[in-house]
Amino acid sequence: MRLTTRTTIAVLTILSVPFVHAQAKPEPIPPIFQSKPPAPEPNTPPARLFHDAHYGVSFTIPAAWNLTRKDSEVSTFLLDAPTAAHTTQMRAVATISFNPHPYSTFSGALFYFSVTPHSTAGQCSFQASAKAPRTVTTSQIDGLTFSHGYSEHGGICTESRDEIYTTQRKDTCYRFDVVINSFCGGDVSGVRDITEAELNSVRNRMQTILDSVKFEK
DSSP states (O other), X not given: OOOXXXXXXXXXXXXXXXOOOOOOOOOOOOGGGSOOOOOOOOOOSOOEEEEETTTTEEEEEOTTEEEXXXXXXXXXXXXXXXXXXXXXXXXXXXXXXXXXOTTBSEEEEEEEXXXXXXXXXXXXXXXXXXXXXXXXXXXXXXXXXXXXXXXXXXXXXXXXXXXXXXXXXXXXXXEEEEXXXXXXXXXXXXXXXXXXXXXXXXXXXXXXXXXXXXXXX
């Protein structure tokens, strides 16, 4: 068969077009594994100073944290601080009013200040005692040496961890509790377990409160 010049050009044009392989569309990423933008942080109520004139203690409440001086209003002290003596008096508790990690199993953070009147140094230090193999160390808060221990509880995961700080002044035991709560079963509830980096960010928030503690000399 004889090809005309026009037919030859058409055939060569078709042959010169590169062959394009059909590409499969990528499967969508499940929502639980999608990266989420950081939640905007509120700034109310504003940061303010707490002062206990009777016991001469003050510390700064960060912005967007709430404060109450009544037990069981936002929490139950003896449940969150199980090593406290039965005569321990909660003087104040600061609680975060928002969730900085809303797509995780984080459920709350609390900062307690309490005192135990008519306490000995041994009894005060014992409140920070930790079950073996945990150890008790010491920490400096506003130039005072505190015993530092912790307690935690939970079923299939750690649902609450309480960092305990105690020191004796005259006949009174001064105590601070740094409590972080979470819940188990993130895969079931549609959120992921809180990461170590997220836990550290919450700990840093709590540490700023602890670093702001001042004692009247």
